[in-house]
Amino acid sequence: MPIISLKNVSKTYKAQSKGADRDGKLVERVKKKSSRLIEAVKNLSFDIKQGEFIGFIGENGAGKSTTIKMMSGILYPSSGEITCCGLVPYKKRRENAMNIGVVFGQRSRLVWELPMSDTFALYKEIYRIPAERYERNVKTFVELLEMGEFFTTPIRQLSLGQRMRVEIALSMLHDPPVLFLDEPTIGLDVVAKKNIRDFFRERNGRDGTTIILTSHDMKDLDTTAKRLILITKGEMLFDGSAAALKSRYGDESVAEFTFAGAPDKLSVAFDPAKRKLSDIIAEAGSRGEIENVEVKSADIEDIVRKIYNG
Amino acid sequence: MRYYLHLGWVYWKMHLKKTWMFKSSFIINRVVQILNYFVDFALIWIMVNAFQALNGWNTYEVMLLYAMNVMGYAIGGFFLDRTILTVRTDVQSGAFDDVLTKPVSPLPYLCFQNLNPNFIAHVTLSIALLCIGFGSLGTYIGIVEILKLLLGFVCGGLVYVGLFLFAIGPIFVFRKADSMRRVLFFLREQSMYPLSVFPLFIQILMTVILPYAMIGYFPVQSILGKQDYLFFGRAVLYLAPVISLAFCAIAVWFFHFCLRRYKSTGS
Structure with a gap:
């Protein structure tokens, strides 16, 4: 049974566009507005098995983030069916949140003024993590992601790479079976990227965590993902291994x-x-x-x- | 609810820790707040001395209306004043996605995440004004009057919570909806005067559509035993809790209706 399943999923947005006069010039004084439908995702179907490491590829605006947001329960699909760990994410959002960890590389959830330990303690309460499991996980992630030296430093004093390591640890603190990573290596230097890739590979191999990773850095995907899903303009173009893509x-x-x-x-x-x-x-x-x-x-x-x- | 109260406590401790890291800013803010209340208080004294009576309501009775309004606003603001700012910023930046990936109900989570303890000072101001007002009027305050007063606080809190929620909802749909708060709160100052001084359509508006009259006018009228029931008759006194609760319930429904239309932003 797949851990994630998408069947004919589409997502349509209504967007406002400014009208133009007959000569094609923008009407400046009276801005006529008309709405148009944008199909961010079109009829997408795929299954993901437990323990798979998926590389989600697509150009800017291809619909990758929209798909991840639907799978994680943030957005409702316009049509189609999604299940994640047996739940419909947007209908059972709270229950689904316990099964997933999410990292958006361009957004931070950390409390800027305080050390990471405070954000960890907050997430312990939000996810109701038992004390013993919490202590074990914090210890493991601090070791694996080499965060010991800045454990008590306020977040605002950390580098981008250090902050991203904290974000990743935070998303895994409650041991989710599924991890959505949207551009987690954006803006990082080569060493930081490699360390993070190694960490993902290790977690996927050791715990069988299902990972769905989007990245514009193809090296992230080349060295980690066993299966690639390529979408363009909201439609699936390819689903298979890197070798199959090359062939x-x-x-x-x-x-x-x-x-x-x-x-x-x-x-x-x-x-x-x-x-x-x-x-x-x-x-x-x-x-x-x-x-x-x-x-x-x-x-x-x-x-x-x-x-x-x- | 215990879970959200506990989260509120955790966030509150974090807030104190953050505040304490910037002690000078904390001290300046408190001084400014005290000055604000001093100015507020001075304005009330000017108002009390400037008017002799408004449609049968003397200056101390008008002061009671003001005090009830401050209390209702304090209850709504305690939970939602900071929330409206957080939601506006986070929806525009896309950071609101984070709330939806947590195992929480967004409304109670946002309320307890963004508690604004500055409004405790409003509560103090309101109680002080009520004591001065009732004391000056020589009103008998027994158990029944205290219960009516507490019920008035609840009604005021429900109406203000409703108004805040009606202002927050459209932000999820339109991302920028600053004017909603201005539209909804434009009657706030008017609600500090007796409802009977306004034309009929304003009286109806402030009783059943944006029920500001439930915040101060009807509770104070009930305690003071005043007879200007207006268009609605005496029954409205008993209906005040129902109208307040219904207004807040519709606002909660509206909040969730808009939340389901949240579009997020591009990454």
Whole structure:
């Protein structure tokens, strides 16, 4: 039985748009307004099994955050059915909240003036976490996310990376079986990103926490998610593994040649399934003495960029 | 409810801790608040001395109307004055999503998260004015009068809670709905005068649509035994708790109706 299930889910917004006169100029004095419907999510269906690590991909405005907000009970879908841990999230929002942890990378829930320990203590009361479990979880997360050195520092004095670690610990304090992570690594440096990715992988592997992660940094997804769901303009474009994505949309590699005595490099894109690297090297050799050759395989970012660009 | 009271206590302790970190700001705020009340009190004295009688209501009776109004506003403001600011800021920024991902009912959670203890000073002011007013009038205050007064406080609190909720609801739908508070509260100052001085349509408006008359006019009228029942007759005195409760219940329903239409913001 899936832990999360979406069946034909759509979300439509009514948006106000300013009218224009016959010449196409904006009517400045009398601003005629008309409403138009925006379909943020269109007929989306998928199931997620317990313990899966899902990478949710899409360009800005693709409908990723809207879908996450519907799955977490923040928004009502316009049509379709959603269940999370056997509950309809927007109808049983309070019960559903006990089963989920949510991190919005661009918003903070921390009490700015006080140390993290105060926000943790507040969440202990909100989620009615038994004292023993609370102590154990705080100890575990402080160790795993290396937060000991700033445990008693007011939040306002922490770096972005440190604050994000606190946010992540906060979302997992009540041991939710499902974790929604909306851009949790945004604005972080490479070291902080890697530490957070490692933490997610560890939690997913050890506890079987189901993780749904959205990120514009494809490395986040390439190194963590076992399954990718790609949506564009609210519709699903792909659902499968990274390998399947590469095979469907072209696993293009690039060979980059440096020639002796020549300042310019030669880049040759090729599909390893169709052309042998040895043939390409032989062909490039006819142009001059090869000093170095570097071959780069396509990563998810290249493929997604290719899909977005049509 | 015990759960939300407990959360309120936890938030209150955090608020004190935060406040204590900025001691100078705390002290300045308290000085400003005391000055505010001093000015309020001075204005009442001016009012008391400027008017001799308003449609049969003398100055001390008008002071009682003011005192009841302050008490009702204090009860509503204690729970919802800070809430309206929090909701407005959080809905516009999208931070309100956080409330909906917690295992709480939004309305009691918001009330107890944003308790505003500054309104305790309003309660003190109201009680002081009531003592002065009833004392000067020589009104007998027995058990029945105290119960009527307490019921008046409850009615006033319910009406103000309702007014705040009607002002908060549209924020969920339109994100920016500052004018709602101004529209709903525009009769607040008028409600500090006897209802009988206003034209009939204002009397009806303030009795059944925006029932400001339940806050001060009818409770004080009942205690003082005044006879100007207006268009509605004596029955309105007994209906005041029902009208206040119904107004607040409709406001609660309206709050949830609007909340279901919350659209969040882009990330």
